[in-house]
Amino acid sequence: MRNIAATVSYDGTDFNGFQSQPYGRTIQQEIELAIKKLTGEDIIILGSGRTDAGVHAYGQVFNFLTESTIPAERWAIALNTRLPKDIVILEAHEVEEAFHSRRSAKRKTYRYTIDMGKFPDVFYRRYSFHHPTPLNVEAMQQGLNYLVGEHDFTSFTSIHSTKPHHVRTIYEAYFEREGQMLHMYMTGNGFLYNMIRIVMGTMLQVGQGKRKPEDMARILEGCKRSLAGPTAMPHGLMLMKVEYPQES
Structure with missing residues (x-):
């Protein structure tokens, strides 16, 4: 199992916040859907924090565990081709198993x-x-x-x-x-x-x-x-x- 961390930018105008919600469009759900399309895995990503409905991010960070063998440097372009235009992955890299985007943030x-x-x-x-x-x-x-x-x-x-x-x-x-x-x-x-x-x-x-x-x-x-x-x-x-x- 690999731990991948990624930096994402998004225009929050048309989202109901970062975190998954029962109703409304969220950044987390869109990214998880893109990962599902790419690898077939049902993955829950961990964000460095929540942003409310309408709030934007230039450098939000999230991480997730995957069994995929896709090279870390290929994740950004692979996900961006499967994401809507108001979400862009800026970079991705492999991190230690203990890394947690929220708990590890300083x-x-x-x-x-x-x-x-x-x-x-x-x-x-x-x-x-x-x-x-x-x-x-x-x-x-x-x-x-x-x-x-x-x-x-x-x-x-x-x-x-x-x-x-x-x-x-x-x-x-x-x-x-x-x-x-x-x-x-x-x-x-x-x-x-x-x-x-x-x-x-x-x-x-x-x-x-x-x-x-x-x-x-x-x-x-x-x-x-x-x-x-x-x-x-x-x-x-x-x-x-x-x-x-x-x-x-």
Whole structure:
């Protein structure tokens, strides 16, 4: 039995999230179907994490066990010919038996994109949230700085979270402009359900002057979802990269 790890990009617009669901189209189901067509095996892939309906990925990672003898370097092209056009396998390689795409992951980076133009960029409409009114980006960065480090992020996760605890470590968090786009990047050891989207919803309130940057410290300490802002729309969010302790 071989363990294959792969990196996949997908446009999440027409999907009901990454993980298989009883109803609706999912990335996991499409990839498993492609593997079935290729090898005849009924395989369940293991994703590095779930992405919600409408959320995209540039560098999602998954792994699976197979008895196939297909060379690792051939998996990407073989699967891509059997996948829909909104899913693309970027690369695949063989890993140790103990490798698990979620448990072995050490760092993940997400990006949330705001379109600050007077009119939305029609070619970026699937990947950004249009916010045409002015934002104080400097204040937003000041507020975001409070989230760097190890904290209990209960205030920034859904009340439906099933995690045993909400302590996570954020290594980097910053804003970057690209034309009329404003990207928020966050890198951490893990993220909670809706965490990035709730952070962005709160950051927008800071940018609008409805909250002060230092309010972020109070929100963190309060450990109560109602203290934070609304959950931002899913289509502005993208999983950029998943990092592991060493090349497997």
